[in-house]
Amino acid sequence: MIVTLTANPSLDRTITLPAPLQVGDVQGAQSAREDAGGKGINVARAVVAAGEPCVAVLPLAMDDPFDTALRGSGLDAHRVPIAGHVRANLAITDPAGITTKLNLPGARLSPDEISAVVDATVTAAAGARWLVLAGSLPPGVPDDFYVRVIEAVRAVHGAQAPLIAVDASGPALAAAVAHGHPDLIKPNDEELGDLVGADLTGADAQTALDVARALVPDRVGAALVTLGARGALLVDADGAWAAVPPPIRVVSTVGAGDSSLAGYVLAHVRGQQADERLRLAVHYGAAAASLPGTQAPAPDDLPLGDVPLTRLT
Template structure:
């Protein structure tokens, strides 16, 4: 089973335009859709439609309609009643797939609610293979919140604790790396630069990512899946480094593509596949998500069938 925890879930509202966004002008939308968003939720949605057991642990107020939207999306959920309501993220996508995002920070998470969600995550991890800690942190919790949850899970379950993947950024990711709390981190190239303070050579991006990520793996994180958008992704482990280019697709929306990449990687690892094949799976799922409007979860039927070339770095 793959457990996910989204500390700061959101309702994703996506507006699709028939032309490029023109700031300061009035435009008519071609379509509007709403999805239950949040990185962990997105991972669980992909995992669930692939037929692998998952549960999404979420802080959701009893009267918040977000919970019903998650349930309607078919995501197995453990809702922890909290005082705060989820935030709303607005995405504007034009006909070329260019995406503009406006994310709200959301309400703070009360101390008692933080304790409750930590306990719920620990309980949900019984027998799990992976725990995914994903997304930004809400106000009211320390930058070490994901580290604290990881330690609580490992203290409770010992040798039976799940492996822990973390997909976040900024101070929260820095805490995870500095304290060696993750078996897998999934930054994109910009987040890797922010984390390390080291620039990446755009002319040889994969090799630059390899060199920078090697400062982290395996001492401060057991492995790293670094997504590069349309350029592909790099997987760095203690055993080696692999790079795969992304296939050419017509981009509809990039929202959730990185989350789908992580889900694709975990699904392949869950199946016992080799690192290079896990990377191929991550690429396929990320590309499939980017080709779908809104924050839709790609299914196995949505995956491309073309060859994904992988090379060792």
């Protein structure tokens, strides 16, 4: 079983334009859709679509309209009651696949609600193979929240604790790397650069590898670094591999990184080796980018093209 924690879920509204976005102008939209989102939710939806069991933990008020979208996703969700309501995020995409996002901060959690989310995650993690801690933190939640979750899960479950992946950014990711020693992190190039104080925007896989080696394996077990259209990089204690995505028509990049993480975890629970985990991760990321909105790709959505791999030194 795979467990995900989404501390800051979102109702993702995606508007598709028939032409490029004109700032300050009035434009007609081609279509719109709503999805239950947030990084952990996106990972869970892709895992379930692949036929693997998954539990999604999230803070959610009983009267929150978000629950309608969540139930429609078919997820097995563990809802932790809170007072506030889930935020709404807006994504605007144009025919070239260029996406503009507006993300709201989310509901503020009280100290008691934060503790309840930690306790629920510890309970759900019993017997799991992976625990995925993903996404931004809502107001009221300290930067070391993921560290607190990691320590609580490992303290309770000991040697039976699941492998832990962290997909976050900024101070939350920095704290997890500095103090949590997760088994996997999934930054993009910009987030990896922020961790070490370097500008990696547009960097190639070899440049990203040189930076990632400062973290792997001393601070994290492995790093899956997504590089957008340039593919992805996987670094672990045994080596490093770069992968190039197959050709696709980009529709929306929202959730592509989340789907890449889902592909990696799916390959791992099925016993595949590191290079094949990277290959499936890139396939899933490419599939998500070819779908509208924040849709989770199913196996039938994966592109047919090959994903070339290169062993790096």
